[in-house]
Amino acid sequence: MKTAWIINFGNELLIGRIVNTNGSWLARELTIRGYNVRRIIVAPDEEPDAVEVLREAAENADIIICTGGLGPTHDDRTAEFLAKATGRRLVLNEDAKRMVEEKYAAKGLPLTDERLKMAMMPEGSRPIPNPVGTAPGIHLVTGSTQFFCLPGVPREMEAMFNEYVSRVLESIQKPPCILEASVVIRGVPESTLAPVLKKAVRECSRCYVKSHPKGHELEQPVLDVRVLYSAPDCNETRRVLERVSSLIATEAEQLGGVILERSIQRPGEKSV
Numbered sequence: 001m002k003t004a005w006i007i008n009f010g011n012e013l014l015i016g017r018i019v020n021t022n023g024s025w026l027a028r029e030l031t032i033r034g035y036n037v038r039r040i041i042v043a044p045d046e047e048p049d050a051v052e053v054l055r056e057a058a059e060n061a062d063i064i065i066c067t068g069g070l071g072p073t074h075d076d077r078t079a080e081f082l083a084k085a086t087g088r089r090l091v092l093n094e095d096a097k098r099m100v101e102e103k104y105a106a107k108g109l110p111l112t113d114e115r116l117k118m119a120m121m122p123e124g125s126r127p128i129p130n131p132v133g134t135a136p137g138i139h140l141v142t143g144s145t146q147f148f149c150l151p152g153v154p155r156e157m158e159a160m161f162n163e164y165v166s167r168v169l170e171s172i173q174k175p176p177c178i179l180e181a182s183v184v185i186r187g188v189p190e191s192t193l194a195p196v197l198k199k200a201v202r203e204c205s206r207c208y209v210k211s212h213p214k215g216h217e218l219e220q221p222v223l224d225v226r227v228l229y230s231a232p233d234c235n236e237t238r239r240v241l242e243r244v245s246s247l248i249a250t251e252a253e254q255l256g257g258v259i260l261e262r263s264i265q266r267p268g269e270k271s272v
Contacts, residue, residue, distance in 0.1 A: 002062040002173060004035040007053055009068035009078055010152055013042045022067045022157055029161060032267055033169050034176045034230060035063060045075045047084070054085035058145045063169065065161075068152030070135040072114040078149050079138060083122035086142050093119050096127035096136045103134045128164045132156045137164070146172075177234035180267045181227040181245035184214075188257035189221045196251045197225065204229065204244050222260070228267065238264060 006026050012018045023040040030037050038061065043053045045068075057064045069078030083090040096119035101111050109115075118135045121127065128137030128148070133156040138149035148165050150157045185193070190213050200209050208228040215222035227244050231237045241264050249259050 001034060001036045003060070004030045004037050004063040004065065005039040005041065005057040005061040006030075006037065007039075007041045007043055007057060007064065007066045008152070009043050009045055009050060009066060009081075011044050011046075011075070013068075014044055021154060022152065025154070025158065026065055026067070026161070028267055029166070030063070030065070030169075031228075032175070032178050033166070034173055034178065035169065045069055045077060047077070047081060050077070050081040051085045054082060054147075058085065058142065058147075062145060063172075064145060064147045065165070066147065066149040067157050070118060070137065070149060070151050072117050072135075076117070079121050082138065082140065082147060082149060086122055086140065086147075088122040088124060088140075090120055091123045092116070093121040093125060093127055093136075096121060099127060099129060099136050100134060128160050130156055130160055131163060132159045139164075139168070174232075176230040176232055177237045178228070178230040178267060179234070179237045179241055179264050181229075181241040181264045182261065183225045183227075183245050183248050183252070183259065184261040185223045185225065185249075185252045185257040186215075186260050187221060188223065188252050188255050189217050190223055191217070192255055193223060193225070193252060193257075196248060196255070199251070200227065200244050200248055203247060204240055206230075207240070207244055209244070 006023055008020050008023050013020050020042055027037045041053055043049050069076045080090055100115055100119050104115055121138050122140055126139040128139050130136055135151050137160050140147040150160050190211055197209050210226050212224040214224055225248055227241055229237055229240050249262055
């Protein structure tokens with residue numbers, strides 16, 4: 001399974017002005033395509049930190065998706081940081097220039113230096129079309145690592161991921177069938193259920209088993225236990241999840257718990 005890092009650039013994220021929804025959205029999309037997300041990092045729009053984290057990512061991940069810092073203002077410097085991190089020149093990408101120029105020409109606006117800035121990319125990059133906004137994204141392959149830099153505006157980022165990045169990712173490796181079982185239990189403290197969860201992990205070493213407390217540990221405990229598993233075939237995935245979730249539910253009932261819900265669905269989706 002190939003590894004992925006997500007890097008969200010923006011001082012506005014670090015000071016709490018904006019909630020980092022891009023990180024969770026990308027993590028879910030990468031996970032359901034079979035990529036092992038190992039880091040979600042929020043970094044400032046400042047050279048030392050940004051270049052350091054990009055270099056570290058290149059040494060440890062197969063896929064790196066960055067968001068933010070592609071616009072026309074002085075603090076939009078992701079292309080510059082990526083060029084320095086990978087030892088490449090920052091150059092005017094002619095394809096990106098054409099994309100930007102066409103967007104503004106359609107509105108009768110000239111190509112100013114600030115707008116031209118959005119077409120500056122590390123040498124060897126391929127621009128990612130932006131169907132929603134004006135700034136193209138950046139696709140750069142260096143060694144065995146692929147960088148995808150997308151805008152920080154969620155609707156632009158999501159559109160570019162769906163129309164470009166997802167296709168590249170699915171060409172690298174065939175997506176497995178990833179499903180998630182949920183067992184919602186009332187009346188069993190998390191500490192009491194912990195040995196059962198340990199047993200479930202022994203039953204399925206490749207399953208990711210995690211409990212999410214929804215109530216008070218001692219007064220009104222409610223636990224949503226999630227079991228994540230992937231296999232090439234969806235029938236196999238469901239069989240494993242049925243077995244493991246059944247084990248958890250049965251043993252929780254033996255501990256005096258009440259099963260409020262059992263379901264299997266794709267990660268992030270409603271119960272099916």
